[in-house]
Structures are given as C-alpha cells and as structure tokens.
Amino acid sequence: MSVQSVFPALERLLPLVQKPVQYIGGELNAVVKPWDDVTVRWVLMYPDAYEVGIPNQGVQILYEVLNERMDTLCERSYAVWPDLEKLMRENNVPQFTLESHRPVGAFDVFGLSFATELGYTNMLTAIDLAGIPIHSVDRGDNDPIVVAGGHAAFNPEAVADFIDCAVMGDGEQAVLAMTDIIADFRRNGSPGGREELLLRLAKAGVVYVPKFYDVEYHEDGRIRRVAPNQPGVPWRVAKHTVMNLDEWPYPKAPLVPLAESVHERMSVEIFRGCTRGCRFCQAGMITRPVRERSKTTIAEMVNNGLEKTGYEEIGLLSLSSADHSEIAEIAKGLADQYEDTQTSLSLPSTRVDAFNIDLANELSRNGRRSGLTFAPEGGSERIRKVINKMVTEEDLVRTVTTAYAAGWRQVKLYFMCGLPTEEDEDVLQIARLAHEVIKAGREVTGRKDIRCTVSIGGFVPKPHTPFQWAAQLDHATTDSRLKKLRDAIREDRAYAKSIGVRYHDGKPGIVEGLLSRGDRRVGRVIEQVWRDGARFDGWSEHFSYDNWMKAAEVALADMPVDVDWYTIRERELSEVLPWDHLDSGLDKEWLWEDWQDALAEVEVEDCRWTPCFDCGVCDHMGTEIQVGPTNTVMLPMPVIPSKVTVSSES
C-alpha cells in the first residue's frame, strides 16, 4: 500500500514559520524513488537544524550507498524548529521526510547520526512527532527500527531505552549488511516479528541491540557487569571499518540545498582515521587505523563533484588533512587545475608546523590571506605532554611568525581548558603564548595590525580514550580559570588590542559529559528534560543548564548516582565502564597505560612513522594502516567546452 505525502497539510503551516525553505526539500541531487518498487525503506536523520544537518557527510554518504540498491530507498529528515513543531502537533502533521514528504513512521528503518550527544532531545522530538513510541519496548512490528550511528554511538547507553540498535564505526558496509538482513527477513514473511529481526541483526554482529544485554549494578552505583541475555548474541560488539576508501568514493553527487547551510562548499574526504594519539580526541581513537584515499581518486571526486554541484569552494576533509602522505602533490595538482577558474580550495588543518603554512600558501595563490588556524590545544609545555600534543613553544612561535611573514594577517589558536592535571598556571600560559606570538609577528612584519584570536573549548572526557577514566573539571572552576586568563590578557596593555579571546562557559560541557559517559540510568534524565521542553541543546539560545540539573535531580532521585558522579568523578581501572562491551578495537590495558603515561607526562609517537605501539586496533580488527606514497601521477582533468556560446555549434 502506498503512503501519502503530508505536504498539502504541511504547506498550510509553512507561511507561518521561520525559514520555510528548509522544509520543502528539492535539493540538487536528491533521489526520489517510487515507494512500491522496493523492499526496504530507510529514513536517515541528522537530529539538528537543516542548515547544520544538510552538509553532514555521513548522512550524504549512506544516503547514496543505500539509494544505489535496487531493492531499497532512502529519504532524509532533519529536526524541525519549535515554531513548526508546535504547529505540527496542533494540526496532526507527523515528522516527515524531505524527498517525498512521507511520514517517518511509515519507513522500515529510522537511522539517526549523532556527531554529538546534544542531539538526543531532538531525537525524542522526532520519534514522538513521527508517532513512534519513544521507548523501544513499546514499539510494534509496524514501527521502524530506530538505529543510532555516528561517534556518539560508541557509547549509546544513555539512549539505550529509546533506540532499537546502534552501529559503531564506518557505516557504508554496515547499512548494506543491515539492509540484506532486513530484505531477507521481509521476503520470508517477517517470521517472529520485530524481536526476531533485531535478534538476527545482533547475532550477525552488525549492530548492538541494548535490550539483549542486561546491566547489573553494585550498591554504590557502579556497574557490576553487562552480559547478553540471549543465546548467540556476542559478548562484545565490534565497530565496522571500511578498508580501501578508493572503492567507496562517496558522495558521488553531493546534495546541494536551496537554503543556506553552515558549509557552503563541497567536501571531499581525503583520509579516515588519525594516529597522532592526542589523548583527549575520541575521533582519533575510534577511527583507527589511518586509511588514505589515493590522490587520483581525490582528483576525480573533486572534478566530478564540482561538475554535479556547481559549488565554487572545495574542502579537503579529514581529522588532520595536512597529514596525508601526498598532500603536497594534491594541493599543487588541484591549485594548478583550478588556477584560472573562480574555484577555491580549503584544507581545514590545524597542524603547528611550517609545512602547513606552505600548503596554505599554495591553496591561497589567487586569494586573500586572511586567517590561519593552529591548535596547540594546551597552554603549557607540561600540559601538552599530558595530552600528547607534541608541539614546543618554540615550534609554535616560529610557525606563527612564518605565517605572518607570508602575509597572513590573522592567526587563530585553539586551546582546551579543564584537561586532566591542569592547574590555573597551565591555562594562564595561553596569555603568555599569545603575547610571544604577537611580539614575534610585529617584529617580522614591522606592522601592528596583525592579530591573534585565542579560542578555548572546555574539555569533556570521552569513552574509548585514555581520558575515559578522568575527572571532568567542574563548571565553576572552568569559569574562574577562564576569567583569570581573560584578565591576564587584558592586563597586557601593549598587546591586549591584538589578542581576541573566545570561550564558552563550562555548563554545557557538564551536560555533554553526563551524556557521553552516561549509562542507561541517564536515559531517565534525557526523557525528563525533554518532557520539560528541552530542544536543540547544541544551541546556546535554546540550551538550559538549570533545566537539565532539575531534570537530573528528579530522574535520579532514588539512585545512588548523580550528575557529579557521572562527570567530575575519576574512575579506577577495576570499574566496569558502561561501554566496555562495545569494541572500538582499542585494548583497554593499552588505554590505561596511555592514561598512566599521560599522568607521568610521557609522550607517544605516531605509528605511521614509528613501530607499532600495540593500541590493539589493527591486530584485533584485522585492519592495517593504508598510506602512500602511491607513485601515481595526478593528471589534469579535461576541460569541457560551454554549450551556450554562439561559436559552439550543437
């Protein structure tokens, strides 16, 4: 039976809301397939505003991978703003997809991608607006399977009550494996219903199904053990890793929205994974090993993407783009190729070295040299050893000076506050660094209009990192430390005008910390705060710390745990962590040793150019580092003539 579009009902509401264009769909390269022609129907959602969600690469990649299958269709959905949510509830309009404006509840699988835990309340809104019961136990055979992905899915315990399953790691092959199982199950008449389907998915090791695992607690609130409650379900669920990115050159036809988005450019991922070993960085830990895309595939993706989208800016993405083994050739090749066009290239890289500036210079051949960003992350030499960010003060000052000398006027420096073992003095060193940077910059340029912006984020300990055991810094101490830093910079009369400071208060970090290292009991807090009206928690104008704390007090009232227990408490080696049964490949003992090394201020090299230091991933997952050089040549792409000029006869 075909499912009707809700657009006629929605259309009457659109004149009454802000930025209605975000709800109409019609993106370039969107795929609309006939409903009745397929066996499996997916809807993918990025649970934030359209302008944030539409550029998300994960969703765009899986969207194409799924739509390439004959037996499958995939549509997309994004979070609706509270103005439309209210009207939808009043007029009984359900959560919809953008391709055909069909109700989300009519699909077989509802996949949500979580780059951050702050999207959890938006997930509840979407599930509820879709008419799906918010608790997985209340769902029936006709409700979609709700599956979480993205980095936050490496510990989905806080949302275990609301999702049916989670996928860890690279999604390309995982969504196809899920689709195979679902298609097969449906062709056989769906024997055993929802429960059996989830069991099949879990037994195949494709997904983690929380309800097939029981969690037992000690009286003091710590976890005693997590164990499967069904035969055939694995004790630990492993992440997925795509090997050979050249075989997965997605997205091939990136989605181009009508509405303005936060990234008005086309992105090409040049490698996946990072082994720099920064101890705070969850992305670097859970995406190992490094797998490079070859420069020939990168060139093809850039050329083809520009052709299909009409974008005039390309971003070369990865966790540390300057680390691609052939990045110099890639940058030069692309800069040559697009030299006489209006196309510009960007390489988000924050490496603190001269090579990075050479790259930036190459990519800005034609343009203005406005701003460069570096990420020393830690203010003092000591704290940089703790976090394994191997940059000396001398490196930093020399690098930034080179940038000013090359004509860059503005330098942005990223730091974190609240790192393990940190004292006020470590953060106050940021002021001195900024001072040294401006001083050296003025000397080398002879100008006073060079600037430096110091941008500081609060550190949140994350699962599957050496800092997973660390105590998070309480928000009051974070705020006072940042205030001391700001004062120190202000008091530096001769330099204060050249130094900008940007930071946020420590409160949102505490909620993020609660969610990222939370266990199943935290689900009650999320539900409570959502019922109290929490939405769009990643947006400072919508986020309310007080509401979260009130909700936590109510929801955790009869428990031996509270927000402090989850956030500012240090864990011991013996404690069972909520995500221990979720396998990122990292050896827990190695993580613990790395944590001890951090405390001892001992650094670890990058395994791309030193021998393996046994983090466990490659051995355990059967994967390997894939880096160049490839010894191939990047050929210039052919130039296709215009079809509209008078001279070109058709």
Next chain:
Amino acid sequence: MNRDPGRENIPAVQKLRIQHAKRGPLRFSSHRDFQRAFERALRRARVPMAYSSGFSPHPKISYANAAPTGVASEAEYVEIGVVAPCDPVKLLAVLNDVLPPGLDIVDVVEAVTPDFVARLEASHWQIELPDLSFADLSAAVEKFLSQEEVLVERLTKSGVRTFDARLAVIRAEVFEGPECAILAVVVRHGVPSVRPDDVLAALTKVADLAAMIPPRITRLAQGPLLEDGWSVGDPFALDRATQV
C-alpha cells in the same frame, strides 16, 4: 607590504536578460536562496560568466525587484554579463536543465536597450484567499477603493514604518476561484514598495476581514504600464523590437 590589487578579470562582451518563475513549493525560497541556486546553475551549465575584478570576484549578475519569500512568481527578472556571446535560446534550455524544477526560466533576450529596471513600473498580483467568500472580498475591495488613503504598518529593519497602501493600487478585481476568492491587483512600484501583504493588511483594516488560512500569492507579471494606464506590459518588448 605588497598591496596586491587582486585578480583582473575579462569584462563582459554581452548582457542577457532573463525572466524566471518561482513555482509551487519553491515559492518558499528567499531571494538569497534563489541567488545561490542561480549562480550554481550558471556554473554547472558552464555559462561563460563575466566576473568583477579584485580580491573576491563576483559573477556579473543583477537582480531586480524580487518577490517576497512565500510568494510565487511568473515574472522575476535577472540580467547577466558574459565574456563570450551566448545564444539566448540555448541559454534558456541549458539553464532549465540544471535548475531545480520550480525555478524555471521563462524567457531570455539579449540586452540591447538601457534602463531595464526603470521599465518595471508595476506588478500584477493574484491573491487566492481560501476561507473568504466572493461577496465578502468584493465588499472589502469596494470599500478599500473608495478611500483616498489607507495607512498600514510594516516592520522594517529601521523599525515600524507607516505608509499609504491605497494610492499605489491602480486596479483591483475579485474573482470566484475553486474553494477560494481571488483578488487580482495591479500595484505601481514605488518607495516604499507596496506589497501584496500590505494590500491585504489594508483590506483587513477597512473591512475587518479576518483570513485564517494564509493566502496563496502569485506575481503574474511585472513591466511597463501600458497606455490604458492599468495593464502591465512585457518589459522585454523593447529589447526584441530593437534587435538587429
């Protein structure tokens, strides 16, 4: 310090005037949304655009009198400059291949006359009001037309502005539509420009009309006022007549 003047680009050798429509759900796109989509479409169609010189070169495109967000249109106008002569017929076809359905190119002419924007003297709007009767709307319009002046308010960037919505309306007719009453108005362009929602605000004010369901508004035409003083003509007519 080197004061790099930026890039020197080739000047335009030809200008083309383009009429496009904004239809269906695409009426919810804003003017800026259209600009981005149009510029990307020009690149995808490999139209040899002229660019301004300097540090951040922009394609040579001028937009005129965009219809408000949420309002459909059959008659929006854009002028582009190109560095190689283009065939207007081919340009129309190629752009329609790459623009999203709903943002449709209707007509293209080579620009051979000056002062195009000044030729856009008035707009012909069609306003569908789903929960109003023909009789109620007719009575309201009659009342409105009998007034010398109807002051309305609009929130602008510089605060609330009060202006007359009556004088600019040179023609207003009411029709019976399918499950709605239709108001057709011809409004002279001016400063501040009187928009269809201003006309509706004026009707509400004089006749206490209370429309619950948002109206569907379409700009049917914009162009020079013809000799009868109340019909809107084709702004491309002069370019076509002047063509060698």
